[in-house]
Amino acid sequence: MKIASWNVNSIKVRLGSVLDWIGQAKPDVLCLQEIKTVDENFPAQAFEDAGYNVAVHGKKTYNGVAILSKSPMEDITRGLPGDDTDEQARYLEAVIPAEHGVVRVASIYLPNGNPPDGPKYEYKLKWMERLYNHAKELLTYEEPFVLAGDYNVIPTADDVYDPEAWAGDALFLPQSRAQLSKLINLGLTDAFRARCDTPHRYTFWDYQRGAWKKDHGIRIDHLLLSPQAADRLETCEIDAQTRGWEKPSDHVPIWCTLKD
């Protein structure tokens, strides 16, 4: 079972690229972030024609997440539990029937948090605390799950081209990194790091300052696996070549395969 994640920075602009990529990569599940559209305007038909079932949690202009799955999804949850007043569309979870049992998959768009001296950073940390609490709850089911998405957190200095340049950024502040560690230390596995210890492998390159050309990237898109999923992990890779495509997203797909 191949499970992928991609922050597409507008599904409207990226539809052609996403269709091209799924045609080549053939994921069983693709979690999308920053679709930047309401549910009604999500191009569901195009993905259905490509053989996918579609679940969407969108919002006008900002954020928005979706899950595409070859198998029909069950128990779809929109929004991250823990705060009924949270209006931002950043979390979508679904249960996907597989050959042997089910795999639960979440599409996550964790808040950016900049600037770090204001309410946006507070929101980020609170959101991470809610994600921690929810992951803890999911772990009690003792089932395979994959929390896939744009975490907007650089885990270590090996995951950024220039740690000093990012020192004061909400994506790399000690508090952000500590909160990600705390989540992983519940017993989750960073699938990429479980399969590749090469430093300076990235999933995001800023549009500005020729970042892609100079390989000035950061690794902020992660697949976090429950123990039952980690036991079945085969490969995990980053499809960086899409960053060189026409009209690219600033993020690239990351995917893993789980033994059936």
Place this chain on the structure above:
DNA sequence: ATGTCGATACTTTATCGA
């Protein structure tokens, strides 16, 4: 030395978020 992109609206340029 400079360098982006996408969505939106009192729109054709400015503002916001990333």
